[in-house]
Structures are given as structure tokens and as C-alpha cells.
Amino acid sequence: MKLLAILLALAAPGAWAQDDFKGYVPPSERFSCEAPADWSAFEEEEPSGSAVHFLGPEDPSGAYRAGIDVHFVDSGRPGYVPAKTAIENLRRSEKLSQRQSTPVKRFAIGKGLARIFEVWEKRSVPGERSPSVAVALHHFVAVVESGEDYFVVRLSSAEEQYVDFRKVFVRFLKSFRAKG
């Protein structure tokens, strides 16, 4: 009996949801996840599929707002890029923006595996308005495959805050479930 209760608790997706996180399913119902409760979310259609954006707090300078972006890449859309190529593009180095990335690692999500890595870059933000300050940015990136389709999950923040968001990213990924 005790063993059954433990197994049921572990199987429930929201078993470890705490007050600061809440479950979320977008209108397209392509996935479900848990995101910080005070982050605002909306979904939009994209040329490659669809995207859900979770907007979190901004950095102390007010120049960049942290957030999680989940992009669904539909293999049936024109201009489809396979997951492997997408990862190479995302891990590209760029001297202009001092962009660099870490090696790819595997991360268990539900019954599958995600490929995760981190990206650093430096950009002037805001790009079109004065004063525009060079800010170091950090991105946690995960690519979750679902057949030929795949999801790109990215948590972006100012580099000075990214350590604080590591736990948020891990929890978000662990709660991520692709549907359909």
C-alpha cells in the first residue's frame, strides 16, 4: 500500500508542484508544463510552427526581461530544419556578439531525453533606443524531439542572473510533456 502511494505520487505530473509554480497548457494543447506562477504567458503562431512565451522578471538595470520560450517546430512546414541542424545553428559561435556555447548534454524528460546546452552572448539592449547598453546574456537551451517534430525550450536572462534561474529551468524541463 505504501509502495503504491509512493508510485502514484511519483507518477502524477504535478506531484512536486509548489506554490510558486503552476501548471500550464497552451491553447494549442501541444504540451503541458509547470512555470513560475507570476510569469505571464501567451502563444502565437510562427512560420515554423508555434511558440509560447513566458515572461518573467527583468534584470536590475531594466534592460532585459528573463523568460522561457517554447518553440514547436513542425516538420510539415516549408523551410523545416531538422533537429540536429537546428542544434548546430543554435550552438554557433559569433565573434561579433562574443557568442559561445557549451557542449551538448543529455537530460531525461519523462520517458525521453532532451539535449541541453548553454549559450552566452553580448548584445546592446535595447537595440533601437538610447541609452543602449552592452549586456551579457545567457540562455539555457533544450531540444526535445517528438518524432520528426521537436521543441526548442530556451530560458534567457541577463548573465548576472542566470544562476538564479537554473532551478527554474530544471523544474520546467522536468515537468515538460509533449502531447500528440
Next chain:
Amino acid sequence: MLRSRTLLLACLLAWPALSRADEPGARPYDINSHPLSNREFGLLFKSSYTVKEDGTVWAPAAGGPVLSAEMPYLVEKLVRGQRLKALLTLNLILSRSQGEKHLTDSEREAIRATVRENWYYLNYDTRKDFKSYFNRDELDAMNAEAPLPRAPLTPMTGAILDDHDSEPEAEEEDRPRAAPPEGPTSLAGEPLDPSPRKETPSPDAPEMPVLDLTRPSAAAPPVPAAPPLMTPLALVRQPAPPPAPAAQLAPVPPAQAPAKPSPAPSAAKPAAAAPVPAAPAPAAPLAGGGVGSIAGLPAGMSREEYERLFPTQPPAPAPAPAKPAPAPAPELKAHAKEELAPTALVASVTPEQFQKFLLDAPYSRQVRAVLKLVSDHAPSFARDRSLSLVMTALPNIVIDPARTGRGLRHGIEEAPGRPVSIVLSPGPVLYEKKGLFFSGAEVVLSQSPDAYRDLGLPMPGLEAMNRETSPAKTSASDWGETLRFDDGSSRGSFTPEQQAGTLLAALLSLDLARRGQAAEPFTAELYCRTAQMMLYSRMDRERGSDEFLDRETRASYRQWVQGPSEFRDHLLHTMSAGMDGTVDPSRAGPAASAAAVKTALSFCQGGAAQASSKRDDSRRLQAQALKSAGLIEGRALDEAVAYIERNPSAPGEGGPEACRRLERELSDLQRTPRVAEELRAAELRWRAGGTP
């Protein structure tokens, strides 16, 4: 016998004098029949010459009036004296200063005032030495008022050249030309070529056209052709009024031409006023030779001597043929002052139509070049929108760093009752605070005072902010041709190709706003920026390089090409941050926006107050960013914060007006999906086919 011989000899000796007494040159100069220009009048008065009622000119403490033959020399002497005085004044200011690179504000202003006042008298080299004290607009205005004359191109061949045989002069000015004022007519009643700019005549100055005696070898200034009226293409254009035909010179009467000294090679006499009137009365020859042919030679002067003193000018240009009115585009509707209905179809604009429009468009040459780049490279879905906006609404498009507001690359000025202005920036100011061990973050700044006035702050005291400061060195960098200054600041420059993308985005932004399709700021900005990136993509393919973009734009462009989802995310994360403040994260997305507007509708004033506080937050963050960059001290930051609290952003209209605005916004939000769909379709075509 001896007495008669003596008498005869005396008569022979006196005969030249007597004969000269009857010559026109020996008569007193009559200002009523041969008026001087206002400048020449001014010089005479400054030198205490007096003009009597009978038109004669008297030197101070002179026993007689100035003769006709002497007047050209007198004016020449006064002009040279004024030039010398100006140069001495400038030399005095510079010698008393700490050096040209360390001028105080008052010294700089004194130099500017002296140069501006005497621009007419300065030659080409001197103008070149001091032109760095003025900006482009000022230089254009000064050169328009006192253009340098052209050097004569061909020697006199002896053939009588007719006006109609000459080729029209190439158009030099790239500024829009104003219609020439209705000029005076000559005594013979023929219209005269008006000068490009006329000084305000003094009350005593005659209204007759002027005889410019200070141009011994100057060509007549090019006569601007009156441009056709600027009207929307759907309306019939009025044909351009034909320019006045060139004045005909009367043949030079014998024994009147003075022996005019040839001008110094370095002294380029500035051209002044209109050519000589074609009067039946004998006229003194134009110092500059004037237009048309000159028949006959002054008495007592050989042809070689005359050619040396009066080199032939190239004949005045034949009147430029009036440009035919362009065929009105049947697709375009004249919506110059009307609100465009949101569902109005976007008119298609062919390259030929736009090229024809550009010929007469009231834009500078630089702006026309940028518009041509837009026409040649914009993606089709954006091209028609942007160009039809230009052709129907005729927005003012200028390049002026002082008017872009917070915009680093462009600004938009809108005022009720006036056409909208799109102001492009020629380049940003860059600053990186140098520390002992570490450098601060680089900050990119606007050169517009409005960006700082809104924060209650003066413009940063950087040398790069002052366009009159001479740079320490110039070098190429990621921000284009960059001027570097001693205080560590620098000023970059945007290429015309980059400005074309910026202009395209600005035009689309205006068009979306006019059509009520900009209610959702993220979608609208994404639309404009995607079109901009597609334009850059075409240029990149043509040139094989994206080096024409500045650092940040290039980073954005490469991100758009290789990681389009990253491009969107980066845009959203920066637009929703407090410093930018364009996107409210609580109402990001069309659904959330609509819900927020509906809520605000029930509390009309409350919705506006919330928007105002977010704008004030943005202002505070901007001031903080300037402090972090080391551009202001802590005390200045405190004063800026206090200023923002005392002067909050306009909360918006209250009461019924606020409700109407929110209702409009709600209906505009319903058009957002259409814009997003149009963008998706265009980007899909690009991603699939590889070309926008």
C-alpha cells in the same frame, strides 16, 4: 606764328582729355541708372561713402563724385577690404585662443558669426578651412545665398553664341529648390533670371535689378528651374512654369568698358545677383561677362587685351525644359490628409512609377538615394506599403541627428496639422568608461537633446556629441567610419544601405499605425523588423557581405537568418523590459491585450494612469543607465528622478476621450491577426524559396 603753334600744340595735348570728358567712363557714376547690389551698397556705406539725390556717389572728403570708370575698382577695393577685415578678425580670435582644438564656446560662436557674415567675400580655400564649424544645413543655406562662381570653361572663340545652343547646366544642388520669386523686369519689360536667394532690400535700395560689378570673370550662377507642384499622383500635376529666359545683353557701347584688372587666381569672387537688364540704354559691361554675346570692342582696346580682361563665360544654360507631369498612377488614391481606412487595399507601386516620383520628390539627394535602395531591395509585401505611403502622404524625410529623440537610428515626429517627419540618424555616439583595471560597458547614445530633456538632464558632455569638435582620429570600426575623440567617446556612421532598412521599418510602422494595425506592439515591431531583415538579406546576397551593417544590427540580422526563433525571442525580451517599455508583459499577446483593454474600458482613466506610470519607470531606468555608464553623477541622477516625479508622463486624456481611445484600440486589436498572418506568409515564402 609761334603763338598759333603753341595754341595748336596745347589743343592737341588737351584733346584726349577733352575727348575723354565726353566718354561715358568719365561721367559720374549714376546709381539710379546702374544700381548696385545691396552688398555693394552696404560696403559703400560702411566706408562712409554718400549717395546724393542725383545718384552720384561721393567718397568721404572728396572733391568730386566717383566716376563710372572708377566704380568697378572702388567696389573691388571695398570687397577686398572686407575680406581682409574678416580674415584679420578670424586670425585675432584664433591667436587669442588656446588653439583651434580648444576653443571656448564664445570663441567658436565668434568665429561662426564672422564667417557667416562674410561668407560672400571668402574664397574657396578659406571657405574650405572654416566649413567644419557649420553643419550641412547651414553650409547649404550659406552657399545658396552666396555660391562660389564657376571657373570659365572655354576661351572666347569669337563666334557669337546663341543661348539656345548651350547645354543645360548639370544640377548641382541636392536640396529641394524653392520656386523662384517673381522677379523684377528690365526696363525693356523682359523678365529676368531671378537669383536663387534675394537679400531683404534696404528701404533706400532701388528695386531695379542689380548690376554686379564684383564679378569680373565669374559665370552667372545656375538658374534653378522651378519644380512642379508637389501633389498626390492621383491629382493632375500643374506643369512647371518655364524658367525666365536668359537676359539679353545689349551690345557694349564703345568707349565705355573700363580697364578692369584680372582677378587674383585665389580670390573666387562670389556671384551675387541677377544679370544685367537688357536695357536699350547703353549699359556698362557686366563684370562677369554675363550671358549672351558681346559684340564690338571698347574703344582703344585690342581684342587680346579685351579677352584677357573679360574672358568669355560659357553661355547661360538654355531654359531647362519643363518636366512633363508624370502619368498619374490609376491605382493610387490621394490620401494626403485623410485617415486611411484600415481595409483599404495597398496600392502596388512599380519601380518605374517610383523612379518618376523620385525625380520631383521634395527630398535631398541623400534621402532620394536611400529611398531608391528601399525601392530596389524591399520585399514585395513591404515595398508596396512603404512606397505608396511615401507617394501619397509625402512625409518629410530628413537626416538629422538632433531630431531623432531616443531613437538610435531614426525618430518620428508627429504634430497635429503638420505632415509627419521621419528623421534618420547619420550615426550614434559611443562611449565606454575607462577604468584603472577594467572598462565599463559600452553604451550607445542618441545625439538628440530630446532624449535627455525628457529625463531632466542636459546632454552628456561628450566631445562626440558636439558636431563641431574635431576628432582626434578617424578609423573604420564595427560602427562604420568612426570619429574618435580625446575623451574616449566616438561617433559612428550608418551606411546608406543600413539607413534604407531603417527607413523601411519606419515607413511600415507609420503605415500600420495609419491603418489601425499597430495596436499590438510586438506584432507590429516584428512585422517591421522582419521586412528590414529581408531587405538586408537581398543586399547581402548582392554584395556577398553584411559588413554594411553596424555591429548590433548585424548581430540581429545574422540571428534572424540562422536562428529566427531566437530573433523573435530577443525582440520580445528587450521590448518588454522596463527601459524600452514598449510591450507590457501583463498584456503581451493579442488575447491578453484585448482582455486588458476591455478591463481598462470599464475604468477609462485608470487604464491611462497605469500606462503613464510604466513610462515613468522607463525614464527612471534610462537615467540609471546613464549613471551606470559613468555619464552622470549620483547627484544628477537624484535630480533626474526628482524631475521625473515632478513631471510625470502625460496620463492620457481622461473621461470620454480616454474611452474612445480604448474602444479604437480594441477594434484595432482585431486587425492584429491579419498583420501577423501576412508576416507569416511572407516569411514562409522567404524560408522556403530563399528569396523574400
